Amino acid sequence: MNGKIIIAIDAMGGENSPYKNIEGVSLFLKKNYKKNDVFFNLFGNEHLLRRELIKHKIPIDKYKIFPTNTVVSDEETPLTAIKNSKESSMWHSINSQILSNSNITLSAGNTGVLFVISRMLLKTIESVSKPALAGLWPNEKNMNVVLDLGANVECDEKNLIDFSEMGAALYKALFPNDTPKVALLNIGSEEIKGTESLKKAHARLKEISIHGDFEFNGFIEGNKITNGESNVIVTDGFTGNIALKTAEGTAKFITDSLKKSLASTLLSKFSIIFSYFAFKKFKEKLDPRKFNGAIFLGLKGPVVKSHGSTDAVGFYHSVDLCYRIIKGDLMNKIKNNLSHINEDAK
Amino acid sequence: MNGKIIIAIDAMGGENSPYKNIEGVSLFLKKNYKKNDVFFNLFGNEHLLRRELIKHKIPIDKYKIFPTNTVVSDEETPLTAIKNSKESSMWHSINSQILSNSNITLSAGNTGVLFVISRMLLKTIESVSKPALAGLWPNEKNMNVVLDLGANVECDEKNLIDFSEMGAALYKALFPNDTPKVALLNIGSEEIKGTESLKKAHARLKEISIHGDFEFNGFIEGNKITNGESNVIVTDGFTGNIALKTAEGTAKFITDSLKKSLASTLLSKFSIIFSYFAFKKFKEKLDPRKFNGAIFLGLKGPVVKSHGSTDAVGFYHSVDLCYRIIKGDLMNKIKNNLSHINEDAK
Numbered sequence: 001m002n003g004k005i006i007i008a009i010d011a012m013g014g015e016n017s018p019y020k021n022i023e024g025v026s027l028f029l030k031k032n033y034k035k036n037d038v039f040f041n042l043f044g045n046e047h048l049l050r051r052e053l054i055k056h057k058i059p060i061d062k063y064k065i066f067p068t069n070t071v072v073s074d075e076e077t078p079l080t081a082i083k084n085s086k087e088s089s090m091w092h093s094i095n096s097q098i099l100s101n102s103n104i105t106l107s108a109g110n111t112g113v114l115f116v117i118s119r120m121l122l123k124t125i126e127s128v129s130k131p132a133l134a135g136l137w138p139n140e141k142n143m144n145v146v147l148d149l150g151a152n153v154e155c156d157e158k159n160l161i162d163f164s165e166m167g168a169a170l171y172k173a174l175f176p177n178d179t180p181k182v183a184l185l186n187i188g189s190e191e192i193k194g195t196e197s198l199k200k201a202h203a204r205l206k207e208i209s210i211h212g213d214f215e216f217n218g219f220i221e222g223n224k225i226t227n228g229e230s231n232v233i234v235t236d237g238f239t240g241n242i243a244l245k246t247a248e249g250t251a252k253f254i255t256d257s258l259k260k261s262l263a264s265t266l267l268s269k270f271s272i273i274f275s276y277f278a279f280k281k282f283k284e285k286l287d288p289r290k291f292n293g294a295i296f297l298g299l300k301g302p303v304v305k306s307h308g309s310t311d312a313v314g315f316y317h318s319v320d321l322c323y324r325i326i327k328g329d330l331m332n333k334i335k336n337n338l339s340h341i342n343e344d345a346k
Numbered sequence: 347m348n349g350k351i352i353i354a355i356d357a358m359g360g361e362n363s364p365y366k367n368i369e370g371v372s373l374f375l376k377k378n379y380k381k382n383d384v385f386f387n388l389f390g391n392e393h394l395l396r397r398e399l400i401k402h403k404i405p406i407d408k409y410k411i412f413p414t415n416t417v418v419s420d421e422e423t424p425l426t427a428i429k430n431s432k433e434s435s436m437w438h439s440i441n442s443q444i445l446s447n448s449n450i451t452l453s454a455g456n457t458g459v460l461f462v463i464s465r466m467l468l469k470t471i472e473s474v475s476k477p478a479l480a481g482l483w484p485n486e487k488n489m490n491v492v493l494d495l496g497a498n499v500e501c502d503e504k505n506l507i508d509f510s511e512m513g514a515a516l517y518k519a520l521f522p523n524d525t526p527k528v529a530l531l532n533i534g535s536e537e538i539k540g541t542e543s544l545k546k547a548h549a550r551l552k553e554i555s556i557h558g559d560f561e562f563n564g565f566i567e568g569n570k571i572t573n574g575e576s577n578v579i580v581t582d583g584f585t586g587n588i589a590l591k592t593a594e595g596t597a598k599f600i601t602d603s604l605k606k607s608l609a610s611t612l613l614s615k616f617s618i619i620f621s622y623f624a625f626k627k628f629k630e631k632l633d634p635r636k637f638n639g640a641i642f643l644g645l646k647g648p649v650v651k652s653h654g655s656t657d658a659v660g661f662y663h664s665v666d667l668c669y670r671i672i673k674g675d676l677m678n679k680i681k682n683n684l685s686h687i688n689e690d691a692k
Contacts, residue, residue, distance in 0.1 A: 140599065150533050153541055187496050187587040195499055195584065222591030226599040235588075238541065241533040242585055243592045245568030250596040253486065253572040254632065258604070261628035282607035286600070 004039045005326045006103050007319065008096045011044035012071040012089040014108025014308040014315075018044050018052055021108065024315030025063075026056035028323070031316075038323060041102050043068050043089040066100075068092050072110050074308070081113040082120060090114060094121050097301040103326045106293075106318055108306035115151060115296060122301040127338050130155070131298030132163050133237070133305075134170055135244065136291045136321075141228030142178070145171045148237035149244055149294060155236035157200035160184065164205055165337035166297040167232040168214035173328025174321075175231075179215055183230035185239060186219035193219060197236075211340040251286065289314035293321040302330055350385045351672045353665065354448035357390035358417040358435040359455025360654040360661075364390050364398055367454065370661030371409075372402035374669070377662075384669060387448050389414050389435040412446075414438050418456050420654070427459040428466060436460060440467050443647040449672045452639075452664055454652035461497060461642060468647040473684050476501070477644030478509050478583070479651070480516055481590065482637045482667075487574030488524070491517045494583035495590055495640060501582035503546035506530065510551055511683035512643040513578040514560035519674025520667075521577075525561055529576035531585060532565035539565060543582075557686040597632065635660035639667040648676055 009025065011018040025040055032038070039062060042049055046067035053063065068089040076084060085091050090109050094117055096102040107114050115133075124131055134147035145167045152159065168180035184202060186194040191202060202218060209216035217230045222243060225233055235243065292314040296303040302325055306318040355371065357364040371386055378384070385408060388395055392413040399409065414435040422430060431437050436455050440463055442448040453460050461479070470477055480493035491513045498505060514526035530548060532540040537548060548564060555562035563576045568589060571579055581589065638660040642649040648671055652664040 138599075140602075153533070185588060187499070187584055222588045222593075223595035223598070225592060226595050238533055239585055239588050242531060242568045242581075243588055246571060246589045246592050247568075247596040249569035249572050250593040251600055252569070253484075254597055254600050256486075257631055258628050261631070282604050285603055285607070 004037050005323055006039045006041060006101050007322045008041040008093040008102035008105040009043065010090045010093040010105070010107035010109055011042050011049055014306060014310070017108065018048055020312040020315050022049065022052035022056060023312035024319055026058055027312060027316035028319040029058060029062060039063065041066060041096050041100060043093040066092055066096065072113050074110055076110055076113050078112040078116040081116055085113065085117065091117055094118050094303065097122060104302045104304065104322045106304045106306060106322050108308050108310065108315065111305055114303065114305055118296055118299055118303045122299040122303070125298055125300055125334070125338070127341070128162050128298040130159050130162070131296055132166065133294050134167055134297050135294045137225065137244070138286065138291065139226045139228040139231065142175070142231070144225065144231050144233050146233040146240060146244065147297065148235065148240050150237045150241035152237040154238070155197065157197045157204065160197060160201035160234055161204055161208065161341060162298065162338070163234045164232065165213060165341060166334050167234055169333035169337045170295060170297060170330060171232050173330040173333050174324050176328060180213070180232050181215045181217050181230045182232040182234060183217040183220040185222065185233055185235035185243065187221065189219045189221060191218070208340055211343070213337045213340060290317055293318035295325065297334070350383050351669055352385045352387060352447050352449050353668045354387040354439040354442045354451040355389065356436045356439040356451070356453035356455055357388050357395055359453040360652060363454065364394055366658045366661050368395065368398035368402060369658035370665055372404055373658060373662035374665040375404060375408060385409065387412060387442050387446060389439040412438055412442065418459050420456055422456055422459050424458040424462040427462055431459065431463065437463055440464050440649065443468060450648045450650065450668045452650045452652060452668050454654050454656065454661065457651055460649065460651055464642055464645055464649045468645040468649070471644055471646055471680070471684065473687070474508050474644040476505050476508070477642055478512065479640050480513055480643050481640045483571065483590070484632065484637065485572045485574040485577065488521070488577070490571065490577050490579050492579040492586060492590065493643065494581065494586050496583045496587035498583040500584070501543065503543045503550065506543060506547035506580055507550055507554065507687060508644065508684070509580045510578065511559060511687060512680050513580055515679035515683045516641060516643060516676060517578050519676040519679050520670050522674060524577070526559070526578050527561045527563050527576045528578040528580060529563040529566040531568065531579055531581035531589065533567065535565045535567060537564070554686055557689070559683045559686060636663055639664035641671065643680070
């Protein structure tokens with residue numbers, strides 16, 4: 001490692017690749033032209049990549065191309081992927097954390113396959129029982145880290161405690177001036193509510209939080225996720241996935257209903273002109289591309305998953321997320337936080 | 347029973363009772379002044395009730411007052427309620443389905459206590475393993491029935507199948523011209539996704555749906571709840587509660603963000619005047635008071651829970667829901683649907 005942050009990019013993963021991937025890298029470099037501490041290891045079809053890199057005038061001292069021959073398809077299943085994808089851009093972009101000097105891997109490809117290969121090549125951190133998928137979610141004050149978003153259908157108290165420490169580490173890496181405030185998602189805020197795993201995790205997190213890795217806000221209900229009082233929301237992968245997608249669906253339902261209402265009268269059509277800038281601001285604030293990028297936590301190397309269907313702007317936000325994760329020293333923060341879990345149980 | 351629909355009202359439950367409760371009844375009678383088939387059994391403080399009934403000019407042939415002396419407090423726990431609440435308006439309003447002629451009970455009081463007393467007095471239907479709490483939720487086309495919303499933290503496949511049949515019966519009772527379309531909430535739409543209980547319920551519902559009680563749409567993800575393709579959304583009580591409250595929180599977050607954006611520029615403030623009617627229409631469509639009322643399904647008598655903090659308009663919508671449940675012959679529809687569960691397994 002030469003002091004730079006080295007991001008491995010699976011340039012062939014996701015819709016419209018490698019075009020949006022390289023354009024996303026280009027957007028990142030334009031917005032951060034003063035920063036001299038970033039370098040890209042790019043994995044994919046050499047001919048295609050070179051053409052796009054030239055088109056976007058990306059300086060040759062900013063990247064290295066690692067030619068690969070195959071691409072993991074969306075139809076590939078995690079069961080057969082290990083056998084079928086050894087030559088793929090995804091596989092090599094992950095393995096470059098071991099064979100080359102990459103610090104982090106970014107892919108917009110098949111999520112299940114990315115998870116399985118990452119887990120196999122990078123290995124799970126010894127003290128972590130299950131890795132988790134964490135995402136970003138807007139709240140009234142800034143941003144939440146929410147996990148698990150679907151890596152583990154069933155979770156016990158040990159998993160929930162691991163997720164809390166890893167989520168707090170991620171929050172601190174991304175927002176160094178802010179305190180992580182952990183809450184467990186539940187069907188009530190009283191300590192007697194919920195499953196046995198939740199109750200046990202609650203009791204243990206109260207003890208662990210004295211180490212100061214995070215503040216512990218106890219249980220919160222679904223309607224408090226976005227109020228900003230907590231910023232690390234912990235739950236099992238089944239509930240987390242349903243909550244995230246329900247929020248996405250509700251957001252779409254409400255903005256669609258609003259559009260229909262506004263389009264329904266001539267006066268309100270007229271008003272759209274006046275409120276153009278306000279609506280623009282509103283849309284920008286909640287633009288899902290800004291929250292693009294889910295992070296696999298609990299592996300010995302960090303891996304970020306971009307939405308497959310996002311565009312260059314969305315991919316740029318994932319690149320930026322990778323940069324901030326390494327800049328914020330996520331892996332050491334996780335190690336430090338996890339060391340507190342069993343400390344006072346000795 | 348004299349051919350009328352007789353609704354028992356716990357007039358003392360919830361904030362601002364009995365004022366909103368009696369005003370809600372009054373609103374119902376005003377909107378349905380042509381209907382001569384409804385009668386109210388009212389439970390609460392006789393003096394207070396009489397004063398409010400006179401104030402709202404409710405005809406004396408529309409109600410009977412059953413005087414009660416105590417009220418279940420919000421602090422009462424389900425554990426101690428059975429002992430403490432035998433003289434309460436809530437208790438008597440439920441028990442009037444057995445001792446008097448009430449067809450259905452409506453309360454805005456303590457949810458946990460209402461559930462425990464209802465279950466004890468009315469008893470669970472023999473073939474149902476666990477009763478569930480069902481709610482209404484707007485979708486792109488009309489309305490969803492969603493259950494369980496929190497009565498059961500953990501559910502097995504038998505429970506999910508019961509919920510599907512009971513939810514389909516409720517949908518048919520409320521929307522007689524429409525076909526119930528059942529879907530199981532899951533983290534993916536493929537048959538291999540999710541917990542073992544979900545997979546088993548999926549296989550069995552595919553078989554049962556040939557009886558024609560409902561169409562079965564398989565698994566859906568959280569972002570499809572509101573698209574209107576399914577209208578009976580079935581899940582365990584933990585997930586259902588989190589999904590409902592996450593949707594509520596997201597709706598609030600988005601409308602708050604929109605208000606802030608619109609209030610931030612002079613031009614857009616001006617535009618609010620032009621779009622007044624459009625915003626009014628939008629707010630009316632999504633007014634949560636229209637969806638006020640959760641239904642306990644699986645007991646031998648129907649019980650509806652109104653939000654404790656709703657106003658007279660919200661309470662009116664719960665009264666209307668009670669009326670439609672009995673008019674739609676819910677209890678016989680449930681009986682009929684449940685009879686199909688084990689039929690072809692013989």
